Amino acid sequence: MSIDLTETSITEAVRKTFDGVENERVKELFVCLVQHVHDFAREVRLTGDEWFEALDFLKRVGDVTTPDRQEFVLLSDILGLSVLVDLINHEDGSSTTDSTLLGPFYVEGRPTAENGSDISGEVEGTPLFFSGTVLDVDGHPVAGAQVDTWHSDGNGFYDVQMPEKLHHRLAMRALMATDDKGRFWYRSVAPRYYPVPTDGPCGEILRVANRSAMRPEHLHFRFHAEGFEPLITMLFRSDDPYLERDAVFGAKRSLVVDFVQHDPGETAPDGTHLDEPFQTVEWTFVLARGKS
The missing domain is CATH 2.60.130.10 (Aromatic compound dioxygenase)
Known part of the structure; x- marks a missing residue:
């Protein structure tokens, strides 16, 4: 795995980390997820602050989730x-x-x-x-x-x-x-x-x-x-x-x-x-x- 990754090469590097997954469906899901998430970040030119705000949003979704509130x-x-x-x-x-x-x-x-x-x-x-x-x-x-x-x-x-x-x-x-x-x-x-x-x-x-x-x-x-x-x-x-x-x-x-x-x-x-x-x-x- 290269240590000199670029905005475009990192996607393929991450995709290759799933090459050893034996379950082909699991492999397909993760490889496609990585591809689309990375494409999204590049398309909207996602900033660091925006990404941390998104992570905080997901954390808060988890915080209010209970067996009675999904x-x-x-x-x-x-x-x-x-x-x-x-x-x-x-x-x-x-x-x-x-x-x-x-x-x-x-x-x-x-x-x-x-x-x-x-x-x-x-x-x-x-x-x-x-x-x-x-x-x-x-x-x-x-x-x-x-x-x-x-x-x-x-x-x-x-x-x-x-x-x-x-x-x-x-x-x-x-x-x-x-x-x-x-x-x-x-x-x-x-x-x-x-x-x-x-x-x-x-x-x-x-x-x-x-x-x-x-x-x-x-x-x-x-x-x-x-x-x-x-x-x-x-x-x-x-x-x-x-x-x-x-x-x-x-x-x-x-x-x-x-x-x-x-x-x-x-x-x-x-x-x-x-x-x-x-x-x-x-x-x-x-x-x-x-x-x-």
């Missing part, structure tokens, strides 16, 4: 990288349900719930009744599919954002399973559009760019079923004012659904009569067969 995920989201990776890895125009972002509020230790359960966790809000069906590409029901679902409350807050109010209980999320007809259903509260967290480093980017921090109203879903590809997706409210300017670029027209409004006194899907307005949402999800 600031690195949010950084990837607002830069459009999360959606780009999803688009690269999922074919456009297929007959299956479109995928989109997992988001920073997914929780592994969510409670399990039976179909028909109230998963609101006693959070106050407009009652929401969701009914979903999971099919394969031939229209056959997928029984026993594991379904994660989660969403915000009527003020746009997730349970992990208000631990003291909920006494550290999880709410508005559950792990469910489809029945023999591929169906799952639950009661909760209607979500709301909300801003992504802006009190951390990612908020600085949004303010500098004069960008909206808002996410349109949506419901999250994650599906796992034996013999099928996993699916991470969302459903977006059709009349949401932020549908066209999602801060994390996750909204898709194929995932837009009507949140149907019902008047007090109407019969809810579970057979109860409510003396308050409520909403219903129905959707069919189509899973792709696993790759053999």
